[in-house]
Amino acid sequence: MSETLIEETLESVRAEKLTAAGNAWGERIAANTASAALIFKASGVSTGSVSSEITAGKHRFIVDEPEALAGDDVAASPVEFALGALISCQVVVYRLYAHQLGLKIDSLQIDADADLDARGLFGIEKTIRPGFGEVRLTVKIQGPETRERYEELQAAVDEHCPVLDIFTNPTPVSVELVTAS
Numbered sequence: 001m002s003e004t005l006i007e008e009t010l011e012s013v014r015a016e017k018l019t020a021a022g023n024a025w026g027e028r029i030a031a032n033t034a035s036a037a038l039i040f041k042a043s044g045v046s047t048g049s050v051s052s053e054i055t056a057g058k059h060r061f062i063v064d065e066p067e068a069l070a071g072d073d074v075a076a077s078p079v080e081f082a083l084g085a086l087i088s089c090q091v092v093v094y095r096l097y098a099h100q101l102g103l104k105i106d107s108l109q110i111d112a113d114a115d116l117d118a119r120g121l122f123g124i125e126k127t128i129r130p131g132f133g134e135v136r137l138t139v140k141i142q143g144p145e146t147r148e149r150y151e152e153l154q155a156a157v158d159e160h161c162p163v164l165d166i167f168t169n170p171t172p173v174s175v176e177l178v179t180a181s
Contacts, residue, residue, distance in 0.1 A: 011104075018099040048072045079132070083112040089163035090137065097156040103149055109140040135167060 029036045042056040044063075050071050051064035063078055065071025076084065087110045098105050114135040120128035141150050158164060 014095065015099060018096060022096075022100070048074065051075065079114065079116060082132075083114060083135070086135070086137070086163045086167060087112050089161050090139070090157060093157045093161040094139075094141070094153065097153055097160065101149075101153060101156065103145050103153055104143045105141060106143040107141070111138045111140075112136065 025036075040056075042054055044052040044054045047053050047062070048064065048071070050069070051062055051074060054061050054063055062075040063081055064073060064075040065077050066073045069077070071077070090110050091108060094105065094108055094110075112135060115133040116131065117125075117128045117133060119125035120130035139154065141153075143150075
């Protein structure tokens, strides 16, 4: 099979999946708006020095820290997973809205880098937050469309990406401590 034929087949399959998902969700929500409210769950148990085994749905993965942060370095760190979650959500939403807007994407690569000051993590400096100070995304997109059309796509993605929203807007979080005593 030629590379062009494989790419066309993948594009066709992706288009069918995106159309089917969009139609199914549209019908489901039109029939019952409450069905739009989704609940995601994950659970984790401590393993290794500071690593965790996470279960999310039917999937399991390990999260660890580098040795410099007391880890065994057997997996990506929590903040690396956070960046990975942001990138992967961006990919999904770029594909979704490219399809919706009728745009062709030949290749899509998203890179993220973020600043974290360990003084916040270790409580050394109270004025420094323990999380990211700044996150920078670089979206490399290639295809036959004009820059203006890809900017339109970027605007749609920035408006609708759930994980970007989590990063950019305060999200209420409640914590319940349960002890065995």
